[in-house]
Amino acid sequence: xxxxxxxxxxxxxxxxxxxxxxxxxxxxxxxxxxxxxxxxxxxxxxxxxxxxxxxxxxxxxxxxxxxxxxxxxxxxxxxxxxxxxxxxxxxxxxxxxxxxxxxxxxxxxxxxxxxxxxxxxxxxxxxxxxxxxxxxxxxxxxxxxxxxxxxxxxxxxxxxxxxxxxxxxxxxxxxxxxxxxxxxxxxxxxxxxxxxxxxxxxxxxxxxxxxxxxxxxxxxxxxxxxxxxxxxxxxxxxxxxxxxxxxxxxxxxxxxxxxxxxxxxxxxxxxxxxxxxxxxxxxxxxxxxxxxxxxxxxxxxxxxxxxxxxxxxxxxxxxxxxxxxxxxxxxxxx
Numbered sequence: 001x002x003x004x005x006x007x008x009x010x011x012x013x014x015x016x017x018x019x020x021x022x023x024x025x026x027x028x029x030x031x032x033x034x035x036x037x038x039x040x041x042x043x044x045x046x047x048x049x050x051x052x053x054x055x056x057x058x059x060x061x062x063x064x065x066x067x068x069x070x071x072x073x074x075x076x077x078x079x080x081x082x083x084x085x086x087x088x089x090x091x092x093x094x095x096x097x098x099x100x101x102x103x104x105x106x107x108x109x110x111x112x113x114x115x116x117x118x119x120x121x122x123x124x125x126x127x128x129x130x131x132x133x134x135x136x137x138x139x140x141x142x143x144x145x146x147x148x149x150x151x152x153x154x155x156x157x158x159x160x161x162x163x164x165x166x167x168x169x170x171x172x173x174x175x176x177x178x179x180x181x182x183x184x185x186x187x188x189x190x191x192x193x194x195x196x197x198x199x200x201x202x203x204x205x206x207x208x209x210x211x212x213x214x215x216x217x218x219x220x221x222x223x224x225x226x227x228x229x230x231x232x233x234x235x236x237x238x239x240x241x242x243x244x245x246x247x248x249x250x251x252x253x254x255x256x257x258x259x260x261x262x263x264x265x266x267x268x269x270x271x272x273x274x275x276x277x278x279x280x281x282x283x284x285x286x287x288x289x290x291x292x293x294x295x296x297x298x299x300x301x302x303x304x305x306x307x308x309x310x311x312x313x314x315x316x317x318x319x320x321x322x323x324x325x326x327x328x329x330x331x332x333x334x
Contacts, residue, residue, distance in 0.1 A: 040128035050146035052083040058137040067205040073115030076140040081209035082279040086228040088218020089146035091125040099135030151223035158225035158244035162284040162308040169258040174275020176204025196260035213298035226283040250306040252319040
């Protein structure tokens with residue numbers, strides 16, 4: 001990446017490109033020194049620090065032909081913000097590593113960063129530095145810092161008797177991916193299908209982290225056990241059960257799905273149970289909270305889908321098909 005950018009949009013030198021990508025970044029007062037030095041300097045929070053990292057990789061998590069580079073940049077940040085949301089935190093600062101393959105122009109990278117900047121600004125998160133390296137496929141890796149409030153939601157806090165809730169709807173992103181990848185055949189009303197497909201594709205391309213909902217949940221006493229739905233309801237809930245040493249019963253007909261999901265899948269709940277990348281929140285709260293009360297508190301629809309039980313089994317009641325595990329980062333998609 002030592003060639004300068006010309007009219008064709010080829011990549012400039014690494015340092016020139018970093019300077020161009022960083023030019024439009026605005027910083028809050030909590031950042032003392034942003035991009036441009038060996039390290040950023042950020043002010044120390046008063047409480048506990050949250051720290052996470054995640055990557056999205058071309059041909060594994062996305063295809064550049066599916067959406068705009070701006071949406072891709074925003075999506076890369078949303079994946080990390082969702083981890084902060086799942087613990088009830090507030091994001092503060094992040095660093096970005098771009099793995100760049102041959103054929104990617106500086107214009108494409110600038111558009112990715114434009115989406116990143118907009119998403120970071122909306123989430124009140126400072127982009128304080130990063131790195132660019134050669135790679136076989138385009139990848140975006142983000143490490144993000146966050147501040148915990150008075151309560152932190154953890155995966156090991158579920159107890160028998162807790163009720164299991166989920167925000168939003170599930171299975172949309174999994175169907176959106178299958179539509180984009182040409183792996184979903186639909187039948188019925190073509191006009192309804194097109195509208196549904198558009199909605200589901202958008203859910204995959206432009207997820208939103210439930211930051212406000214997570215912060216409001218963490219304020220409950222005791223703070224619920226929680227996780228975000230990145231790999232699928234079954235697999236992600238399984239992490240809570242494993243770390244808490246408990247089991248669960250899930251009422252499959254109560255799992256919330258969107259009208260678009262119903263249009264294409266009818267009563268088939270497999271994708272709602274196992275599909276990942278919705279980035280909704282699963283949480284396990286002590287009895288006594290109604291769906292209506294939680295929906296008002298979190299400003300998003302909330303549905304009770306089951307309960308925590310003794311033992312270590314996850315039973316799904318009312319599912320009309322065998323249930324597989326869920327999305328695994330080291331296994332190819334079906």
